[in-house]
Amino acid sequence: MMFLENVFEKVRRHPKRIVFPEGEDLRVIQAAVAFFEERLGTPVLLGHEKTIRELARRHRISLDHVLVLEPA
Numbered sequence: 001m002m003f004l005e006n007v008f009e010k011v012r013r014h015p016k017r018i019v020f021p022e023g024e025d026l027r028v029i030q031a032a033v034a035f036f037e038e039r040l041g042t043p044v045l046l047g048h049e050k051t052i053r054e055l056a057r058r059h060r061i062s063l064d065h066v067l068v069l070e071p072a
Contacts, residue, residue, distance in 0.1 A: 008038065015041035023047030023068065029056055036065045046071055 020032045023045030029052065032043035044067040045052055056063050 008040065011040050012038075015039065017042045017044055017067075019044045019046055019069075021046045024051045024055065026055055026059060029059075029061055029063075029066075032066050033061055033063075042067065044069055 018035060018041055020028050020035075020043055022028050023032070024047040029045065032045050035041065035043045042065070045063075046069055049068045049070050052068050053063065
């Protein structure tokens with residue numbers, strides 16, 4: 001576990017924006033929120049915005065700190 005803690009600490013010093021494809025999958029939404037909560041950076045969910053927001057709402061997941069983008 002020490003290895004992962006070291007990696008997380010390094011990432012926290014230089015947070016990045018990470019794109020999570022397949023944003024309409026509940027597990028991906030949960031992973032994006034966990035990414036933010038661990039202070040690793042800004043998560044971006046890629047997918048149909050209405051579907052993503054509805055799925056998050058049904059599962060009481062806040063997307064306040066998650067960007068949602070629809071593919072072009």
